[in-house]
Amino acid sequence: MARVRLIDVAELAGVSMKTVSNVVHNYPHVAPALRQKVQSAINELGYRPNLTARRLATGKTGMIALAMPEIDHPYFSELSRHIAEEATRRGYRVLIEQTLSDPVAERAVLRDREAGLVDGVIFHPVRMGTLDIAKLAPGTPLVLLGEAAMPVMTDHVMIDNVAAALGGTRHLLNSGRRRIAFLAVMDGDITGSTNQRLLGYQQALIEAGLPLRPDLVLTARDFTAEAGVAAIEAALERGLHFDGVVCRDDKFAIGALKALQAAGKSVPEDVAVVGWDDTLLARYTSPALTSVAPDKLAIATEALTLLEERIGGYEGVGRHRIVGHSLAMRGSAPRLRE
Amino acid sequence: MARVRLIDVAELAGVSMKTVSNVVHNYPHVAPALRQKVQSAINELGYRPNLTARRLATGKTGMIALAMPEIDHPYFSELSRHIAEEATRRGYRVLIEQTLSDPVAERAVLRDREAGLVDGVIFHPVRMGTLDIAKLAPGTPLVLLGEAAMPVMTDHVMIDNVAAALGGTRHLLNSGRRRIAFLAVMDGDITGSTNQRLLGYQQALIEAGLPLRPDLVLTARDFTAEAGVAAIEAALERGLHFDGVVCRDDKFAIGALKALQAAGKSVPEDVAVVGWDDTLLARYTSPALTSVAPDKLAIATEALTLLEERIGGYEGVGRHRIVGHSLAMRGSAPRLRE
DNA sequence: CATCGCGTTTACAGCGCTGTACATTAACCG
DNA sequence: CGGTTAATGTACAGCGCTGTAAACGCGATG
Missing domain, CATH: 1.10.260.40 (lambda repressor-like DNA-binding domains)
Incomplete structure (x- = not known):
């Protein structure tokens, strides 16, 4: 037929x-x-x-690529959903690419993979830095997400990580915590996200007139809940005393919850915990996680707006958009009573 | 340029x-x-x-569409990841479509949306039934997932829901539970999944010589954790006594956990809970959830194999593949001591 | 030395659609 | 009523690539 x-x-x-x-x-x-x-x-x-033929004739594909490290990580799947919905609203379809944080796959995203296949790319890099991306200067319209790279010529959307970490840490300080740990820094983490979050954490401590204690900055081996467990266990074992933890990641926060409960500490009474990303996971732990909540919808909307302008022919210097964030208040670091 | x-x-x-x-x-x-x-x-x-031109010339797009209700539901995002990886391995790229369980969107998947754009479609329907799909008999190679629809002419991959529910319920029975609730049936749930799971649950009770008590089959208003909380609360309120719950869904199980803990019941001592889908969520509750675990990788592999055969020209009757499942043992209904 | 056969290269039609330029008809106007 | 404008419709090139058939060496063969 x-x-x-x-x-x-x-x-x-x-x-x-x-x-x-x-x-x-x-x-x-x-x-x-x-x-x-x-x-x-x-x-x-x-x-x-036949859409393929139409595309060839018009030169427009009506499709954009979304390239992320892991499509099943809650943060990314929630973000993709927003991007997919917003893209549909604007008449685009979304081709989802998973890079698995592999440098080769990331490079491929910017090179041949999308040639003539999509009108533009939204890309959340992990391994490629500012220079790598600047060098590959793709013909395709491009918008970057996250903190790993921000070449001057490329559009970029992120939240103010320093301010967000400052806010989360302040919240713990306001509830009377004085020995607040940071979970966690890592070897080989070049994403910049961690550094910015650490910076905000430190700034809050300084504001409050507290000393920066290096031993409160914990180290983890990777980005898993298990690594979070291990980091907290190690800290407890070496006798570290702390009454709050700011986590760069909900998975770390979940790990912290587990390790603390296993050690007989109660959350939030003994130790308050703040997570990051406000993913689905944060709602389902017990206690539920207070978590830094990037405005994912705004990220999606802003990214698509910039991308559409690029697709429309804008060729100017990179626009760097900061979108909002909030602190989703839940049981692990509850809102203060008035 | x-x-x-x-x-x-x-x-x-x-x-x-x-x-x-x-x-x-x-x-x-x-x-x-x-x-x-x-x-x-x-x-x-x-x-x-230029990939578009290549496609027009060859007639092959090297792309398949994956249409699911919600891309940020953990079960679907985990499944997509497997499908995306397996597809990449076989040289295909994946176009992800989100239907949001909207009948119009589901219909669109089978009609014009993919025309000449993808070589085949993997589709997890929710609202379209067997007849709807049979009627739309698309020219595009198609593989269905889930239990909502299974037209004879269309390929289909699923797990044996009855057996899986039987297994989960047996596990509770083996650990000595005798009053086991089912969470939950719903008005307007025509997916068939719930019915099959309920059937397996009932079969296990019958096997064990226990009476089928209708009051143990709870009702929820939708597929959220909150609806699960409400259902358990209502049951407790009306004085229902039960020592185990089989949930058709991890989200229900999470709701059950919350409601039980709020009511001062401990899990698994007072009530054991079995979830379904073995999503990421199951690992991060406390206690962690014992959950029916469909072999998602096998679903992905099997679906792609069938789809590739269809793409390759197979036009025979629908193949219906049952893939494996297991019961992921965790704290909410722990493994029995030997 | 003409012929064959093989490895290599080319010319060109055509995939199915849209944009452009042009032809046709209808409608309108002074 | 001739002439102008607007509304409809058509023919055809071309988007960038690949498949096919045919042409082109060139050493080996008889």
Whole structure:
């Protein structure tokens, strides 16, 4: 059963291909009678336009690529959902690419993979830095997310990580905590996110007139809840005393919760915990996690707006947009009573 | 900066377009010297093949669509990851569609949306039933997931829900539970999954010689953790006594955990809880959830195998594949001591 | 030395659609 | 009523690539 083509419809209706095309596209200047005739021919044959051919002819694909480290990480899947919905609203479809934080896969995103396949790319890099990306200067319109890279020429959307960490830490300070740990820094973490969050944490302590104690900055081996457990266990074992933890990540916070409960500490009474990203996970732990909440919808909207402008031909210098964040208050570090 | 085309490379290298094409595709019969010359021309111009044009010429898109209700639901995001990785391994790229369980969006998946854009579709329907799908008989190769629909002519991959529910319930029975609730049935849930799971639950009770008590089959208003909380609260309020809960869903199980803990019941001592889907969430509650674990990787592999056969031209009757499942043992309904 | 055969390269049609330029008809106006 | 404008419709090139068929060496063969 060969596919029905435009010309088949045209022949059946006794008109030119272009007229059929005009009907398909609801082009206004088609006589009602003809439109009717063409429409029946379309229905009779069950014609569906071949999108690939349309793309080749128009040069527009109506598709954007979204490249992220892991599509099943709650933060990224929640963000993708927003981006997918916003893109649909604007008439784009989304091709999701998973890089698994692999440098080769990341590079591929900016090179040949998308050639002529998508109109633009939204990319959350992990391993590629500012210079790597600047060098690959892709022909494709591009918007970056996250803190790993921010070349001057490329558009970029992020939250103010320093301010967010400052806010989260202040919240703990306001509730009377004085020995607040940071979970965690890592070897080989070049994303910049951690550094900015650490900076905000430190700034809050300084504001409050507290000393910066290096032993309160914990170290983890990777970005898993298990690594968070291990880091807290190690800290407790070496006798570290702390009454609050600011985590760079909800998974770390979950690990902290587990390790603290296992050690007989109660949360938030003995130790208050603040997570990061306000993912689905934060709602389902017990106690539920207070978590820094990036405005994911705003990230999606802003990224698509910038991308659409690039697709529309904007070629100026990179715009760097900071979108809002808040602190989602839950049991692990509850809101203060008034 | 116009895109570089095949013909531009050909002119620079002083050869025909086809030769350049052959070099790009690593066609063996190209003289080394020429290949070298063409390669430098490619590098010099930074040529990248236009995938859209390639598709039009070959008729193959190398892309498959994956249509699911919600891309940020942990079960679906985990499944997508497997499908995306397996698809990549087989040389396909994945276009993810979110239907949000909207009948219109589901219908669109099977109709014009993918025309000539993907080689095949993997579709997890929610609202469309067997007949709806059978009627739309798409030209596109199609594999269905889930229990909502299983037209005879269409390929289909699922786990044995009855057996899985039977297994989960047996586990509770083996650990001595005798009053086991089912969380939950719902009005308007036509997916069939719930019914099959309920059936397995009932079968286990019958096997054990226990009566089927209708009051132990709880009702929820929707598929959220909050609805699960409400259902358990209502049951406790009306004085229902139970020592185990089989949930059709991890979110319900999380709701159950919350409601039980709030009511001062301890899990698993007073009430043991079994979840379903073994999502990320199950690992991070406390206690962690024992959960029915569909073999997601097998679902992905099997679905892609069937789809590839359809793409390859198989036009026979629908194949219905049952893949494995297990019971992921965790604290909410722990493994029995030997 | 003409012929064959193989490896290599080319020319060109065509994938299905849209944009452009042009032809036709209808409508309108002074 | 001739002439102008606007509304409709058509023909066809071309988007960038690949498949096919045919042409082109060139050493080996008889």
